[in-house]
Amino acid sequence: MHTGFWAEIAARAEATPDxxxxxDERGRRLTYGEYRDAxxxxxxxxxxxxxAxxxxxxxxxPTWVESVVVVGALARLGAVQNPVMPIYRERELSFVTGQAGSRLLIVPPVWRGFDYPAMAAAVAAKAPGGLDVLVVDGDLPSGDPAKLPPPPPVPAKPEDAPVRWxxxxSGTTADPKGARHTDATVMAAGVGMSERIECVPGDRVGLVFPFAHIGGCTTWxxxxxxxxxxxxxxxxxxPVETVELLRREGVTLAGAGTVFHQTxxxxxxxxxxxxxxxxxxxxPGGAAPKxxxxxxxxxxxxxxxGIVAGWGLTEAPILSMAGVHDPDEALGAAEGRPNTGVRVRVVAPDGTDAAPGGEGELRAKGPQLMLGYLDAALDADAFDEDGWFRTGDLxxxxDAGNIYITGRLKDVIIRKGExxxxxxxxxxxxxHPAVAEVAVVGLPDEATGERACAIVVPADPAAPPALDTLGQFLREQGLMVQKLPERLEIVEVLPRNPAGKVLKKDLKERYA
Structure with missing residues (x-):
């Protein structure tokens, strides 16, 4: 039973300090003992x-040694951590920090051409309750550990664990949705995954995706x-330097998804x-179809x-995972079997359980399931009347328990796992003044999994907008680059059903 992150950090440092x-890519190394001390x-x-x-x-x-230390420090204090992906921009960051009630925002300096301190200052200036900003540029500032309060108590049972994450x-709503997790829920995902792929001391994993993702700062x-x-x-x-880094450092677990495996x-x-x-x-893989x-x-x-894939969501990470001894037929097409303590139902459109082997919405219960959203009004749609989480995945x-994902109920685009x-x-x-109507759909893309395509009915058919014009407009609205449409189609009319709903399935088929 693993219910406290700091307790596990301290125990590992005590057992194998050296x-x-x-x-990291610069050759900086940290032992477990050094990590605890830092x-x-x-x-x-x-x-x-x-x-406090x-x-x-x-x-x-970013995925830095310092970022891992930040997680450990906040765990030592029993703070509530709110990791945010580096791709978030002012619009998303303002919403998140406001809803979460953040008191401190930690950001990097200018990184990859973007001024994070300037964005953080703009977000802090609008925060109604006040928001301090700390810019991490090199070594983290230090204090005297002797003055620290006692470590947070370790809950006896997972259900007693307080919210810590x-x-x-983004989900299917315009505003991001905040999932409330405990140390117990996020650690259950990491333990279930690690058991299924038989992790042992001496294994070395390539953390090649953002550490702020739930799969990095908690699962791995x-x-x-x-x-x-x-x-x-x-x-x-x-694609060149990272591959050489993994080779040089003797990677044994080469994650972390389709785009990486193809590279x-x-x-x-x-x-x-x-x-x-x-x-x-x-x-190890997941987050996008193979x-x-x-x-x-x-x-x-x-x-x-070969590829051992898993399936999960931010609300319920790593519900299933493939094993290293699974047959190739399952490894090639399925997303593993439910992990320890996880139950998955396949629900038909009428709300009843689908016939064995039949398709339906996947609903789940398990030890890694969130406690609900920060906006509790979202919970009613997220859980059914019996407490099963509606994943939105079809x-x-x-017969062997392997899970095959066949589609999504939700109107989302999954680009590189995001x-x-x-x-x-x-x-x-x-x-936008040049746009009369618009529908955005996800189209298959070999490199990213899906790409966003905007299908636009122009306000003036003689002067339709260009893709770069719309992209610049969205940037000015504070939208992150990864969400920008990568394709534009101009049409005279959008296909609709008799009730007026846009037939996105038809658009996807037309432009795929």
């Missing part, structure tokens, strides 16, 4: 500046402190004379067990 916990030192600084148990702290940081997901961090898995950090994935396969094919990752055991045949290509050409389950609300983009584009 074992390597992480390394976290306590930064925690002491935060405590001196008013952060229950204080909400929003942090928006707010994770936001759990794998590290509970199972002894070392993390290879890279602040920004590069590894391309790298292996550029130099088939040597194994790309000589120590690899498997390729193209047919990718699993066997990875397994046969690079090695290991799927089926075979969920984008079509409605949010539509609402903003509707305000």
């Amino acid at each position: 074992a390597e916990m992480m390394v 976290a306590e030192s930064f925690a002491a600084y935060l405590a001196d500046h008013g952060v 148990a229950g204080t909400v702290v929003t942090w928006q940081l 707010y994770f936001y997901t 961090l759990t794998s590290s402190v509970v199972f002894g898995v070392a993390m290879i950090l890279t602040e920004a994935f590069d 590894y396969l391309a790298a292996q094919r550029r130099d088939p004379s040597r194994r790309l990752f000589p120590d690899v055991r498997c390729f 193209p047919p045949g990718l699993h066997l290509q990875v397994k046969n050409e690079i090695g290991g067990a 799927g089926r389950i075979d 969920t984008i609300s079509a409605k949010e983009i539509e609402d903003l584009l509707s305000a």
Whole structure:
């Protein structure tokens, strides 16, 4: 039973203080003992500046050693952590910090050409309750650990664990939705995943996606402190440099999704004379569909067990996971089996359980399920009358328990594993003077999983808007770059049903 993050960090540091916990692309290394000490030192600084148990702290940081230390420090204090992806911009960040009631916002300096301190200052200036800003640029500030209050108590049972995490997901609403998690819920996801892929000390995982994602700062961090898995950090994935980093550092778990696996396969094919990752055991995945045949290509050409995929959501991470001994047929097409304690139902459109092997909405219960949204008004739609979480995913389950995702009920676009609300983009584009009507749909894309396509009825057919014009308009509204439509189609009329609803299925079929 794992109910306290700091308790696990302290226990791992006590058991294996000299074992390597992480390394980054600059060659900086931290052992578990050094990590504990660094976290306590930064925690002491935060405590001196008013952060205590229950204080909400929003942090928006790249995948850095310092980011991992921030998580440990906040766990030591019992603060409520609100990790925010670096792609969020002022519009999203203002909403999130306001709803979460954040008292401190931690950001990087200018990074990858974007001025985070300037954005943070603008957000703080509008925060009604006040919002302090801390810019992390190099070494974290430190305090005296001897002055720290006692560590947060460890709940005896998972259901007694207090809320310690707010994770936001765009979902299907225009505003992000904040999922309330405890240490117990997020650690259950990491433990379930790690057990299924048989993690052991000596394993080394490539943390190639944003650490602020729930899969990084909780799932893989759990794998590290509970199972002894070392993390290879890279602040920004590069198809050449990151692959060489993983090779040099002896990666055994080469995650973390379809776009990464395709990159590894391309790298292996550029130099088939040597194994790309000589120590690899498997390729953990999820968040996006796998193209047919990718699993066997990875397994046969690079090695290991091939792709072991999982399925979950921010509200309920890693509900299922494939195992390294599963048959290739399942590894190639399914998203694993339910993890320990997880139950999944397949519900037909009439609300009854689908026939065995039949398709329907996947609903779930499990130890990693959130406690509900910060906006409690959203809970009624998220859970059915019996407390099952409505995932919004369509799927089926075979006789062996393997879960196959067949579609989505929700009107979202999933680009590189990130969920984008079509409605949010539509609402903003509707305000453009050159746009009379607009529908945004996700179209298949080999590199990103899906790309957003805006189908526009122009206000003046003789002067339709251009894609770059609409993109600039959306940027001016504070929309993050990853949400910008990557394709534009101009039409005379949008297809609708008799009730007036736009037939997006027809649009997807027409432009796929």
